[in-house]
Amino acid sequence: MNPTLDLLDLDVSYSYTHAVRLLSLDRATPFWPDLGLRIDDVEAVKAAARRCVRAEIAIEALDDEERDYEAMMAVHIAAFLAEVERSLGTAAAAQIRAWIEERYFVLDRLPDWRTMWQVLVVWLSRRKEHRVARFGLPLDKIAKLFQIARAWAETEEALDRRIDEAEALPLEGWDAEAYAAYRGDDSDLSPLTALSQHLVALEFERTWGAIRRLLGPAEMDALERWGQAEVLAHMETISPHSAWIPPEGRSLS
Numbered sequence: 001m002n003p004t005l006d007l008l009d010l011d012v013s014y015s016y017t018h019a020v021r022l023l024s025l026d027r028a029t030p031f032w033p034d035l036g037l038r039i040d041d042v043e044a045v046k047a048a049a050r051r052c053v054r055a056e057i058a059i060e061a062l063d064d065e066e067r068d069y070e071a072m073m074a075v076h077i078a079a080f081l082a083e084v085e086r087s088l089g090t091a092a093a094a095q096i097r098a099w100i101e102e103r104y105f106v107l108d109r110l111p112d113w114r115t116m117w118q119v120l121v122v123w124l125s126r127r128k129e130h131r132v133a134r135f136g137l138p139l140d141k142i143a144k145l146f147q148i149a150r151a152w153a154e155t156e157e158a159l160d161r162r163i164d165e166a167e168a169l170p171l172e173g174w175d176a177e178a179y180a181a182y183r184g185d186d187s188d189l190s191p192l193t194a195l196s197q198h199l200v201a202l203e204f205e206r207t208w209g210a211i212r213r214l215l216g217p218a219e220m221d222a223l224e225r226w227g228q229a230e231v232l233a234h235m236e237t238i239s240p241h242s243a244w245i246p247p248e249g250r251s252l253s
Helices: 010-024 026-035 042-060 069-088 090-107 112-124 129-133 139-167 173-183 192-214 217-234
Strands: none
Touching: 010 026, 010 042, 010 069, 010 090, 010 173, 010 192, 026 042, 026 139, 026 173, 026 192, 042 069, 042 173, 069 090, 090 192, 112 139, 112 192, 112 217, 129 139, 139 192, 192 217
């Protein structure tokens, strides 16, 4: 089985290598169900992923004139998928490929407005209803909106807690090797940062979908005005335009 995206594209190559690195880690395994992965033999996938990551580490160690990163990694990524297919079957390989290409790659490139609203919806859960109502949202919708916002804040907090618990595990075996290669000279770096961002983006899709179903066009305009006012008041270096909600992110109701 081969990737369907162009592995010579740097963004695609990076998404694949980051995703495969996550699949290789023992401390990331408990998060597979959150990613939508239902694989019977997890260890076989991790073994294949580790071979791919070791190949990437070797490529990174080459001199610049010897290294054609995207072309070299394309070979090893294809080999990873082929090994999963041989070991676990076409369905398992297709499931992993779909997660990387249709979820990880896409959500790794979210527009700025989505990232901003991940923050703003948490803030919304901490605001007073009457202050939000000033922007034109009806009180009955505000009550439901606050329920969604509080649920999102709790979800994000729970995800952060789970990631922190995973980071606190002793670094040993393969995870120690992978972390050392990933960090280089910066001990603060962690491959689980990408996992955290991906999980948050996955969960926020559901949250924003609930908001889109709840609010009509005029109410979405009011929410946007509230968000822009929040940015103006609390983010001095960021333009209020960052809270603009484009047509594709607006109401479904």
